[in-house]
Amino acid sequence: MKDFRYLEGVTTLDLKEEKCIGCGACETVCPHGVFKMENKKAVMVDKDGCMECGACALNCPASAIQVTPGVGCAAYIIQTWVKGKEAASCGGEKAACC
Amino acid sequence: MKENSCCDAGTGTCSSGIQIQPAFPKITEDEVCCGPPAGPPSSPFERPGYRICGFVDNFIELKSGRIPRVKSVLSISDLAGTVMTRIGINRNNYKVAPGLYGIGNPDPDSPVLVTANYKLSFDNVRKELKYTDAWLLVLDTRGINVWCAAGKGTFGTEEVVRSVKAAGLDTIVSHRNLILPQLGATGVSARQVKKECGFQVAWGPIRAADIEKFLNSGMKADQTMRRVTFTAMERLVLIPVEISISLKPMLWIVLVVFILSGIGPDFFSVKAAWTRSLMGVAALAGGVFAGAVLTPAFLPKIPGRAFSIKGAITGILTAAGILLWYRQDAGLLELSALLLFTMAVSSFLAMNFTGTTPFTSPTGVEKEMRRAIPVQIAAVVLAGFAWIGAGFSG
Numbered sequence: 001m002k003d004f005r006y007l008e009g010v011t012t013l014d015l016k017e018e019k020c021i022g023c024g025a026c027e028t029v030c031p032h033g034v035f036k037m038e039n040k041k042a043v044m045v046d047k048d049g050c051m052e053c054g055a056c057a058l059n060c061p062a063s064a065i066q067v068t069p070g071v072g073c074a075a076y077i078i079q080t081w082v083k084g085k086e087a088a089s090c091g092g093e094k095a096a097c098c
Numbered sequence: 099m100k101e102n103s104c105c106d107a108g109t110g111t112c113s114s115g116i117q118i119q120p121a122f123p124k125i126t127e128d129e130v131c132c133g134p135p136a137g138p139p140s141s142p143f144e145r146p147g148y149r150i151c152g153f154v155d156n157f158i159e160l161k162s163g164r165i166p167r168v169k170s171v172l173s174i175s176d177l178a179g180t181v182m183t184r185i186g187i188n189r190n191n192y193k194v195a196p197g198l199y200g201i202g203n204p205d206p207d208s209p210v211l212v213t214a215n216y217k218l219s220f221d222n223v224r225k226e227l228k229y230t231d232a233w234l235l236v237l238d239t240r241g242i243n244v245w246c247a248a249g250k251g252t253f254g255t256e257e258v259v260r261s262v263k264a265a266g267l268d269t270i271v272s273h274r275n276l277i278l279p280q281l282g283a284t285g286v287s288a289r290q291v292k293k294e295c296g297f298q299v300a301w302g303p304i305r306a307a308d309i310e311k312f313l314n315s316g317m318k319a320d321q322t323m324r325r326v327t328f329t330a331m332e333r334l335v336l337i338p339v340e341i342s343i344s345l346k347p348m349l350w351i352v353l354v355v356f357i358l359s360g361i362g363p364d365f366f367s368v369k370a371a372w373t374r375s376l377m378g379v380a381a382l383a384g385g386v387f388a389g390a391v392l393t394p395a396f397l398p399k400i401p402g403r404a405f406s407i408k409g410a411i412t413g414i415l416t417a418a419g420i421l422l423w424y425r426q427d428a429g430l431l432e433l434s435a436l437l438l439f440t441m442a443v444s445s446f447l448a449m450n451f452t453g454t455t456p457f458t459s460p461t462g463v464e465k466e467m468r469r470a471i472p473v474q475i476a477a478v479v480l481a482g483f484a485w486i487g488a489g490f491s492g
Contacts, residue, residue, distance in 0.1 A: 004328055007403050007462040028301055029283035031326040032457065052459040053249065055283035069249065069284070073453030077464050
């Protein structure tokens with residue numbers, strides 16, 4: 001988003017241009033306009049706008065996009081540090097958030 | 099008029115060829131031998147163990163079964179439910195039954211819109227479909243909204259496929275198209291859905307308010323329909339929940355503040371605990387206000403990219419007010435403790451708000467946390483020592 005910027009240079013988003021077949025799915029599904037189709041190939045026009053939601057990677061038919069999506073919830077991240085990834089819970093009746 | 103006579107008769111067919119059955123029969127005036135007339139008979143659609151939801155208008159009778167037609171206007175009870183869930187009451191169990199619903203007068207050519215079974219999502223979609231005939235396929239996202247569920251995988255490829263098959267959608271519509279909210283793309287692979295159930299996913303707009311425009315323009319979405327926003331109103335509605343999830347931890351902190359406030363030369367003084375903990379609680383409340391209210395409200399205006407920094411800034415401003423208020427009652431050591439405490443609480447809560455925003459990446463949040471949490475802990479520990487120390491010297 002133009003008005004809302006977060007930290008720069010942190011996203012794990014990676015686009016392998018040579019694999020791109022130009023279908024445009026990434027441009028359609030990205031909620032922040034990170035991708036734009038130029039000359040029948042996807043180009044990352046705003047890489048720092050990426051929030052790692054994973055929609056692009058999941059919908060790329062050529063597996064040209066990689067990103068490690070995750071929960072951006074501080075409480076959950078603390079749990080993974082303290083309890084380890086398996087034991088950290090996100091959800092269930094006692095969960096404070098989701 | 100033709101529609102009304104269908105409904106009254108209860109057995110007629112209407113213009114679309116689909117039978118309309120009212121959910122509840124008209125009140126009749128049965129004669130009774132004594133006392134006031136008996137009440138109306140139960141709806142023929144009620145089933146033992148099931149209750150008909152208030153948002154159901156009537157039922158569409160198909161060969162394969164009965165599909166509830168939902169209202170496109172929200173009731174007082176729907177609005178009350180929205181308020182409750184926004185405050186944080188019954189938030190984890192605010193759902194509708196997953197499955198197929200209809201809105202307007204859907205027929206085999208009508209579009210299929212897919213959404214989550216969180217009732218707020220369901221209400222947000224149906225209230226925007228005042229002039230549309232459509233089928234509404236509600237996925238079992240365990241009562242979670244579309245985007246969060248997509249992130250968790252419950253608004254996912256498998257659930258779409260399962261729902262399509264469970265509803266027998268291929269016998270209800272003649273086309274093979276599904277319209278999914280764009281934010282569902284985080285959990286749904288359109289290609290995989292087509293492979294597994296034969297239905298083609300089209301990505302609809304992000305906001306339900308744009309659905310009718312999207313459908314009427316021939317399924318075209320302009321750029322604003324495909325971009326997520328975070329307006330002031332969108333931020334403000336998130337504040338009550340941020341506060342309500344802080345309440346329980348706050349109670350424990352108040353207890354700790356009370357105990358620390360009483361420690362002094364007489365081992366523990368209840369009088370000191372009482373007077374001093376009031377200041378500590380004010381600092382806590384100030385920190386919560388700065389981190390969970392001011393920071394979300396003024397988010398884009400507050401300097402700093404990291405939310406922990408934004409929270410520290412609103413924390414300082416709020417602490418300034420608290421320090422001014424207590425400048426006669428507290429010594430320098432205590433005032434410093436209050437400042438550190440307010441800032442740390444505000445910074446932590448602001449950092450937590452990253453999980454509620456639509457533009458922070460998990461990698462960025464983790465980086466921010468690794469830097470901020472040690473500082474927040476240090477500030478609180480320092481504040482604690484200063485507070486106890488002041489109990490002996492003050």
